[in-house]
Structures are given as structure tokens and as C-alpha cells.
Amino acid sequence: MAIELHTWNTPNGRKISIALEEMGLAYTVKTVDIGKGEQFDPAFLAFSPNNRIPAIIDPEGPDGKPITVFESGAILIYLAEKSGRFLPKDLRGKVPVLEWLMWQMGGFGPMPGQVHHFLMQPEGPARAYGLERYGKETRRLYGVLDKRLKGRDFVATEGEPSIADFAILGWAWRHERHLVDFADFPEVGRWYATMMARPGVRKGFEVALS
């Protein structure tokens, strides 16, 4: 039975459609219009208590019974475990994937998200302060990623990407919106082109989420 993906067309939502396509798992999209406040619907809150997308319902969980998962990082780990793909099984291989996944969840998402927020504010000192603070931090994070990718095809694995690449890609997809030019981060630009050329990734970005 198909996994239900409750989502919207945002970076955090795209991470999961990319992963599902890459893993070849059957899924159906249930849109949650966060502009209209549908994330506060009690039926959605019952399995996504933080009123955020994405969340999934897998009718065939680990014990054959339904399971729900919220938080995109937890969903990616769940799907990788379920499919046996994009997360090494050995602990030494798994650790860098989890490091870079947590790096994305804790910074490379929340920080550019603040840039998106302050860009929508009216001109004035609050907007300027927010853009200066979060723009600087966003660029610092791109610098960290650029350094990591030097001499590597993928952020935490060799040979094929991992769920960490899918998580980071969801946000790098919005680089223009948070005012980042890949000319300043050439390794990120090279990795981005490699990732975007993958058929599964392309499908994950093409599927309608709104």
C-alpha cells in the first residue's frame, strides 16, 4: 500500500518527494496548504503535532501495522531504513550521514528560512538587521558545505548520494531566494548540478505538491 505524504511545495516538503522517488517507494501526495492554515487541522495535528509539513503515514509499518512519522529528518531515516537505500548499514558509514543530516536540520534550513522571512518584511532597520544576521550565517553555512564537497561527489558517502544530500538539496534548491550565488560556492554548484541531473531527483521536484 502506498505511503501518504502530507506536504506542501517547500524545501522541507521537497526533501521527502525526492527521497521517495529515489527509493522507488509508492506514495500518494496529500496537500496541506500552509498558507490557508490547514496545518492546524486537528486531523493533521493528530500525527504532526508541531503543525508543520512534511509528515507521512505508512499503512505498512515495520510490524505490518500503520505508522506515522513527522519531522523531515526522522522521515528520511525511516524511509532509508524501510527501503535499505541511501543510509549505510555499518556504523562508520552511517555516522557522517547522520552528522550532515543533523547539520542540515539544525542550521542549513532554519537560517536561510530566516532570510526568506526577513525579505518579506517592510524596508527598515528590523529587516536590515535580520538580513545581515541571517544572510551572514547562511553564507557561512554554504562555505562549510563548499569546503566539505571539495574532492567529493556527495556530502557524506561515496559512489551514491545519501539522505543527507536529499535534505541539503531541498534547501539549496532555494539558493536564489536566500540570495546565494553558486559562483561564490563552486563546489556546491558542481554538487547541485550532479544531484539535479538524477532522474529520481528530477521527478521529486516535478511532482505536484500544491
Ligand SMILES: N[C@@H](CCC(=O)N[C@@H](CS)C(=O)NCC(=O)O)C(=O)O
Ligand atoms: N523541522 C521541521 C520543519 C518543518 C517546517 O518548518 N515546515 C514548514 C514549511 S517548510 C511548515 O509546515 N510551516 C507551517 C507553519 O509554520 O505553521 C522539519 O524539518 O520537518
